Amino acid sequence: MIILLLISFTLFAAINALGPVRPFLPPTLPQPGRDLPVMRIFENYAASCRPTNKRDFNVDQLASLLQSLQMDEVAIKAYKSIFFAMGDMQIEKFMGKWYTVVDSKEIHKEDCPIFYFDMIMQSQFTATFTSKQYALLNNDVVTNEGYGSMHGPEPGAVLITTGHGSDQCPYFPVRLGGLNDDGDYQYMILSTPLKYPTMVLTRNLEKFETEWRQEVYDFVEKYGFMSPMAALNTRLHFTDVNVCRKVNKLYENGAV
Template identity: 80%
Template sequence: MTISFVILLLLIPLVDTSTVRPFTSSAIPIPGRNVPIMRLFENYAASCRPTNKRDFNMDQLANLLQSFQMDEVATKQYNSLFFSMADMQIEKFMGKWYTVVDSKEVHKEDCGIFYFDMVLQTPYTATFTSKQYAFLNNDVVTNEGYGSMVGPEPGAVLITTGHERDQCPFFPVRIGGLNDEGEYQYMILSTPLKYPTMVLTRDMEQFETKWKREVYDFVEKNGFMSPMAALNTRLHFTDTDVCRKVNKLYENGNV
């Protein structure tokens, strides 16, 4: 287990409550350029849903934190996540998305559809809602969450899904395929542990023909396909033809 992997696990708080908290003001970095990378990871950790489960000896991990140059480790991990990302244009992030790749050990649902809607935007900040419709045991299930941007850096965009098994938010680690309107056509969402990971697209047919291979190569090469945290499980690529048959929401443009 690498040092950066262990240290980033430490950043997830393990306290006694069960509600999803909004981003805490004490951890939000100042919007704008040159936000310290450790502040971005601290903001991420503060945005997790707390749990009373303790997976590690916290005293030993606290000592480990003091033994290494945290800024250097955090920078290395940040670069490994966001090396392919430019500054986010959050308005191109909004709208309807189909889930075409997912971590099925975490998300048991099939054929998910996300909607992101802007609530408030300033030059360096944004707040938006997240709503997901998915198919589970012949029923449609709904998850509601929220998102926030607190600076132009890619690590400053956080998305909570509202899913009961998503303790921490996701952030985009790759976006691509701009259309004629300048909107992103696919995005890869993940976490500091590279698990769970999801891939969303605006157009399923174009994803299959234009971007599926590009996305597969990216997640395989950069450790998202089957990371250490995933316990030997691999990402699941959705059969979009099956989704069209079983999920009527795919045919409903108003949902």
């Protein structure tokens, strides 16, 4: 676990040296996991983070320690520990409206968030899409706008920025639920190499409560997303959807 955390921390060591935020990978790059080394995937992830002057960890010492390790082997272990539950992505089934039913409340202070993902451009193995979030903060509706990119069909190929002020780095999908009658994903778990912050989104609130809530809880608890070391013992928050229905009119507004 310590080694996996170390490889994650070094991603953020590179952030301060990045300068301006770099765009996601162009479609001409090789598909990750087949032609692109796993370590390159993590480097590209770090390059997609916003620069910051704040340093919560002694990243220089961690980076020096990692230089003495077998980087490729460590990177592969870290990659597998995050994406073991993921198959190839069908990005078109990712689009549409999602309710946030699990969140990292220490990072996201808003209540009852709703996401909308809309496709901008798609080819066989690449895609670009928008991310828009509506939520409540002190009884006011706040909006965050981000974007996403897919540069291959495999796990680790999809990065999502939320536009939230506290989200310095993008999210990966790390687990996708079963398909519904329309062939769309039913729920998804979004996280980072540190397994924090983490969010769980669902399309159907009722089915999540009756069919997938326990499955999601078991997954995030068993595999270190529920209360990772990076979260300083802060556990994930499961949303009370009944309360959200009463206070967030956007929940039932299909036009938003």
